[in-house]
Amino acid sequence: MEDCLAKKMEITVSEAEKRTGRNAMNMQETYTAYLIETRAVESQSEGQCAPVESLWRRYSEFELLRNYLSVTYPHIVVPPLPEKRADFVWHKLSADNMDPDFVERRRIGLENFLLRVASHPVLCQDKIFYSFLTQEGGWKEMVNETGFQLKADSRLKALNATFRVKNPDKRFTELKHYSDELQSVISHLLRVRARVADRLYGVYKVHGNYGRVFSEWSAIEKEMGDGLQSAGHHMDVYAASIDDILEEEEHYADQLKEYLFYAEALRAVCRKHELMQYDLEMAAQDLTSKKQQCEELATGTVRTFSLKGMTSKLFGQETPEQREAKVKVLEEQIQEGEEQLKSKNLEGRDFVKSAWADIERFKEQKNHDLKEALISYAVMQISMCKKGIQVWTNAKECFSKM
Amino acid sequence: DTSLAEVNSFSPSMPISPSSMINQYKFEDEPELRDLFITVDDPESHITAIETFITYRVVTKTSRGEFDSSEYEVRRRYQDFLWLKSKLEEAHPTLIIPPLPEKFIMKGMVERFSDEFIETRRKALHKFLNRIADHPTLTFNEDFKIFLTAQAWELSSHKKQGPGLLSRMGQTVRAVTSSVRGGVKNRPEVFTEMNHYMETFSQKINVLDKIAHRIYKEEREYFNEMKEYGPIYTLWSASEEDIADSLKGVASCIDKCCKATEKRMAGLSENLLPILHEYVLYSEILMGVLKRRDQIQGELDSKVDALANKKTEKDMFSEEIGKLEDKVECANNALKADWDRWKQNMQCDMRSAFTNVAENNLHYYEE
Numbered sequence: 001m002e003d004c005l006a007k008k009m010e011i012t013v014s015e016a017e018k019r020t021g022r023n024a025m026n027m028q029e030t031y032t033a034y035l036i037e038t039r040a041v042e043s044q045s046e047g048q049c050a051p052v053e054s055l056w057r058r059y060s061e062f063e064l065l066r067n068y069l070s071v072t073y074p075h076i077v078v079p080p081l082p083e084k085r086a087d088f089v090w091h092k093l094s095a096d097n098m099d100p101d102f103v104e105r106r107r108i109g110l111e112n113f114l115l116r117v118a119s120h121p122v123l124c125q126d127k128i129f130y131s132f133l134t135q136e137g138g139w140k141e142m143v144n145e146t147g148f149q150l151k152a153d154s155r156l157k158a159l160n161a162t163f164r165v166k167n168p169d170k171r172f173t174e175l176k177h178y179s180d181e182l183q184s185v186i187s188h189l190l191r192v193r194a195r196v197a198d199r200l201y202g203v204y205k206v207h208g209n210y211g212r213v214f215s216e217w218s219a220i221e222k223e224m225g226d227g228l229q230s231a232g233h234h235m236d237v238y239a240a241s242i243d244d245i246l247e248e249e250e251h252y253a254d255q256l257k258e259y260l261f262y263a264e265a266l267r268a269v270c271r272k273h274e275l276m277q278y279d280l281e282m283a284a285q286d287l288t289s290k291k292q293q294c295e296e297l298a299t300g301t302v303r304t305f306s307l308k309g310m311t312s313k314l315f316g317q318e319t320p321e322q323r324e325a326k327v328k329v330l331e332e333q334i335q336e337g338e339e340q341l342k343s344k345n346l347e348g349r350d351f352v353k354s355a356w357a358d359i360e361r362f363k364e365q366k367n368h369d370l371k372e373a374l375i376s377y378a379v380m381q382i383s384m385c386k387k388g389i390q391v392w393t394n395a396k397e398c399f400s401k402m
Numbered sequence: 403d404t405s406l407a408e409v410n411s412f413s414p415s416m417p418i419s420p421s422s423m424i425n426q427y428k429f430e431d432e433p434e435l436r437d438l439f440i441t442v443d444d445p446e447s448h449i450t451a452i453e454t455f456i457t458y459r460v461v462t463k464t465s466r467g468e469f470d471s472s473e474y475e476v477r478r479r480y481q482d483f484l485w486l487k488s489k490l491e492e493a494h495p496t497l498i499i500p501p502l503p504e505k506f507i508m509k510g511m512v513e514r515f516s517d518e519f520i521e522t523r524r525k526a527l528h529k530f531l532n533r534i535a536d537h538p539t540l541t542f543n544e545d546f547k548i549f550l551t552a553q554a555w556e557l558s559s560h561k562k563q564g565p566g567l568l569s570r571m572g573q574t575v576r577a578v579t580s581s582v583r584g585g586v587k588n589r590p591e592v593f594t595e596m597n598h599y600m601e602t603f604s605q606k607i608n609v610l611d612k613i614a615h616r617i618y619k620e621e622r623e624y625f626n627e628m629k630e631y632g633p634i635y636t637l638w639s640a641s642e643e644d645i646a647d648s649l650k651g652v653a654s655c656i657d658k659c660c661k662a663t664e665k666r667m668a669g670l671s672e673n674l675l676p677i678l679h680e681y682v683l684y685s686e687i688l689m690g691v692l693k694r695r696d697q698i699q700g701e702l703d704s705k706v707d708a709l710a711n712k713k714t715e716k717d718m719f720s721e722e723i724g725k726l727e728d729k730v731e732c733a734n735n736a737l738k739a740d741w742d743r744w745k746q747n748m749q750c751d752m753r754s755a756f757t758n759v760a761e762n763n764l765h766y767y768e769e
Binding site for chain 2: 192377
């Protein structure tokens with residue numbers, strides 16, 4: 001990882017701005033633009049800082065970049081983008097794309113995406129990626145010129161392959177199951193976490209009502225008054241504290257979401273393998289059937305049923321010349337086919353090798369990241385409890401003075 | 403064996419002020435001299451041809467001379483408690499008689515004989531009797547003694563002896579008319595203050611009761627969601643290798659949080675909620691007591707007015723008025739002293755209830 005881009009360049013997505021413009025259908029639309037700032041990291045001189053270069057990009061351009069990377073590097077688990085629309089929200093958070101909190105979290109997510117790509121040993125070297133970061137104008141055209149869209153496999157083809165492939169690499173099948181499980185368990189987790197957050201919010205906020213009533217009650221009490229009043233203040237503090245706590249928890253949810261989307265990227269690699277494998281199997285099958293045809297024509301025996309065979313039976317056999325011509329064509333095709341099969345086999349093996357290498361890299365990254373996420377979650381919980389202890393200790397003191 | 407833990411067990415000694423010098427109402431409670439211990443337990447269901455009802459066992463242990471024995475065990479049903487309360491109110495119209503649990507609970511579809519309902523009622527009945535036992539005047543009431551000691555048939559025959567329904571109705575009618583007449587006219591300042599206080603207090607305590615119930619409900623919902631949350635981490639750990647232990651760790655922590663939440667909820671329902679509810683009932687009782695005092699005063703005032711108009715039959719009236727004046731003075735003093743005592747108790751109860759809540763929360767967060 002020594003020469004990955006992230007080491008040579010500081011990358012941040014520092015700002016987000018609401019813009020209005022005209023879209024492809026010349027209708028007015030509002031969107032958010034994000035400011036990407038880059039600065040070369042100078043390893044030598046201290047006082048000298050390289051200038052910061054910056055340009056604005058919108059979410060759809062990020063999407064374009066990612067699509068390009070997915071198609072161009074199908075054996076790589078490409079880092080995911082933050083979600084397009086707010087999902088798994090608990091009731092206080094709005095599902096509005098223009099909501100400032102959502103925009104802020106998306107900004108962080110986009111920065112994270114760029115950093116992940118920049119730290120990937122293969123992806124960071126991509127020129128299109130580099131231009132995305134540095135070249136403001138004409139980038140879209142550059143991407144489209146690569147013609148990557150043509151290389152993209154159709155969804156239908158991929159689906160077909162999934163069902164019909166006979167001998168996929170077992171490791172990929174297992175990986176696919178794993179990514180399915182990961183996706184299902186994380187989305188379940190995020191849903192329940194959102195509900196838990198909702199409920200916790202309720203518990204804290206209702207305590208805020210104590211504050212008001214205590215204060216009103218204290219007005220009619222002589223000895224109890226002070227204790228009540230100050231206890232009420234602490235209840236207000238308690239009720240207010242939940243906002244920060246839950247905001248921090250959103251960060252944990254975002255970390256999990258990233259891996260939820262990573263599961264999709266994993267599945268994409270598996271699908272690519274299935275496709276290649278299916279292609280290979282089809283080519284091999286084709287070759288075998290051609291060889292068989294050749295053999296039949298050469299020896300004159302018909303082993304397989306074919307319409308041609310039927311018609312020739314009904315309408316008379318072909319002439320030896322015709323047969324010979326056919327055999328020649330077939331022999332050519334067979335040779336082509338064998339070469340193709342060889343190269344497909346090679347491609348397949350290469351794919352499996354490089355994909356598996358990246359998958360191992362990904363696994364390590366995932367384990368590391370998730371462990372850290374869990375640890376920071378635990379730390380958050382501890383901090384929440386510490387705050388709780390503080391508030392209730394204070395409240396207890398006030399109550400005992402009543 | 404006598405569980406007095408939930409009962410507010412003592413009121414501090416009262417400073418003796420001139421107005422409470424009247425012997426009958428000198429309140430000096432000393433907890434060490436407690437000589438009457440009561441428990442209410444063992445609810446039992448009785449089914450007859452006509453009805454089904456629950457009786458509770460009332461056990462009394464005492465060292466008082468007036469009691470023939472030192473230990474009594476009787477069974478009483480809710481009706482009997484109602485009877486006792488009304489006798490006490492009759493005998494001491496301006497003393498603060500503790501509240502009884504309600505006849506039935508409207509909200510919450512609680513079945514009349516659900517275990518939860520019976521247990522809540524049992525606890526409240528226990529508190530009721532103990533509060534009476536703690537009260538310097540009420541504890542020596544004759545009907546109270548009979549309630550604690552008489553066998554079932556003795557109690558029913560004693561009940562029949564009291565003033566009949568008709569005379570009680572008569573009292574009510576007089577009460578209504580005199581209150582309409584406005585005993586408020588010559589009400590001493592202190593009682594007006596009490597009225598204002600009670601109005602606000604009643605409002606606030608009702609709101610607090612609602613808030614506390616709401617918190618309980620939210621905690622319960624939180625608990626329900628948390629129960630589902632932990633197992634997901636366990637499920638996830640099954641597909642992982644490296645991070646399986648971390649995930650299982652999180653799952654077990656979440657389970658611990660669940661248990662802690664359960665404890666917290668139990669604390670609320672056992673301590674704060676019953677006390678707040680009791681004081682909601684108390685606030686109604688106190689408004690009633692203030693009204694009755696006004697009525698008694700009203701009787702006096704109306705007689706005084708009548709006297710002012712009929713100068714002739716002065717002598718006859720003056721004796722009556724004299725009696726009424728005494729009555730009013732007694733009532734006022736009784737109320738004042740009992741009010742102070744009640745306030746002290748209330749403060750104590752609230753302090754301990756809320757401190758308990760704070761402690762429970764501390765334990766919750768510590769766990």
